[in-house]
Amino acid sequence: MGILLTIAYDGTNYCGWQEQDNGISICGTLKATLAAVLDCPFGLTGASRTDAGVHALGQRAHLVPAAALKIPLNRLPQVLNSALPKDIAIRAAEAVPDDFHPIWDAKSKTYSYKIHNEPHRNPLIWPYSAFIPSKLDLAAMQEAAQHFVGEHDFAAFCAAGGSAKTTIRKIYFLNIIANGGLLEIRVNGNGFLYNMVRIIAGTLVDVGLGKIKPEDIPDIIRTKKRIKAGKTMPAKGLTLLEIFYA
Numbered sequence: 001m002g003i004l005l006t007i008a009y010d011g012t013n014y015c016g017w018q019e020q021d022n023g024i025s026i027c028g029t030l031k032a033t034l035a036a037v038l039d040c041p042f043g044l045t046g047a048s049r050t051d052a053g054v055h056a057l058g059q060r061a062h063l064v065p066a067a068a069l070k071i072p073l074n075r076l077p078q079v080l081n082s083a084l085p086k087d088i089a090i091r092a093a094e095a096v097p098d099d100f101h102p103i104w105d106a107k108s109k110t111y112s113y114k115i116h117n118e119p120h121r122n123p124l125i126w127p128y129s130a131f132i133p134s135k136l137d138l139a140a141m142q143e144a145a146q147h148f149v150g151e152h153d154f155a156a157f158c159a160a161g162g163s164a165k166t167t168i169r170k171i172y173f174l175n176i177i178a179n180g181g182l183l184e185i186r187v188n189g190n191g192f193l194y195n196m197v198r199i200i201a202g203t204l205v206d207v208g209l210g211k212i213k214p215e216d217i218p219d220i221i222r223t224k225k226r227i228k229a230g231k232t233m234p235a236k237g238l239t240l241l242e243i244f245y246a
Contacts, residue, residue: 002096003063003073009056010087012127012236016052017059023052026088030061033083040067047102047243048109051195053235055128058091058110058242062102102243108172110188110241113201113233117208118181125182130201130237136208138178144207145174145185147217148200154193155224157203159232162194167224169193176204186241195232202230 007030015023019031027046034042047060071079077090084090114129116122121131148171155167171189178184185201203220206212212220212230220228 001065001068002098002100003065003076004094004096004100004102005061005063005090006092007056007059007061008089008091009059010127011050011053011055013087014052016054017046017048017050026050026056026059027061029085029088033080034063037071037079037083038065039070040065042066045102047106048240050238050240051235054238054240055236056240059240060102060106060243062096062100063093105245106243107246108188108190108244109192110186110244111192111197112239112241113185113187113197114237114239115183115185115201115205115233116181117183122181127236128239129182130205130234132205132208134209136183136205137210138176138183138208140210140214141183141204141208142176144204144212144214144217145176147214147221148174148187152221153224154196154221156220156226156229157196157199158193158226159195159199160226164193167193169196174200198233198235198238199226199229199231201233201237204230205233206230 009026014026017026019025019028031044043064045062050056073093076093080090116125116129116131117136119133151170153168158167169189169191174187176185207214
């Protein structure tokens with residue numbers, strides 16, 4: 001039986017989801033915990049390779065044990081959470097068909113990027129948002145955001161080092177929500193390029209600062225040139241909210 005895990009984590013102290021030689025990863029930590037808890041070999045495949053410092057509320061991973069688990073499925077999150085570090089938690093565990101694949105079966109993903117836009121930083125939200133003290137033009141940012149919606153070649157919003165075969169992606173919605181001095185950019189799409197959400201966020205910040213006009217966004221997309229878009233925003237403001245399979 002395959003098991004789909006829903007995982008939340010604070011990525012601050014990790015080198016990302018993927019196992020690497022240069023630090024402690026989310027995947028590696030989870031595998032070590034599974035090895036200690038389960039009484040059989042297993043395979044584990046993550047749905048999204050979140051980068052160092054990026055957080056998640058709805059990361060998914062496909063767990064395939066080599067034998068039937070002795071732990072009831074409904075108790076698996078509780079058992080794992082008792083052994084995991086406090087900054088990683090299993091939120092759900094559900095059975096999936098034998099042919100399920102966490103990457104190829106995903107229909108869309110929703111990310112959140114948070115910006116703290118007040119004159120002085122707030123230590124309580126500092127770990128999970130980018131701090132911009134200069135006043136941002138929310139209306140201009142919201143206008144610019146709608147130019148990203150639809151299917152486009154997002155080469156201008158892809159950092160060097162990505163391995164995608166194509167830079168064409170489809171954005172289903174991109175909204176900017178204001179809650180006092182906290183702005184949240186929430187975007188859903190059928191897939192995202194390397195650092196794509198963080199570069200879109202940086203471009204929208206430049207719009208908010210008056211460095212880029214909202215009507216310039218289609219031209220930036222058409223150029224396919226990374227230099228035309230905004231900077232890559234810090235990883236700590238990004239959270240993988242949810243991965244949809246239907």
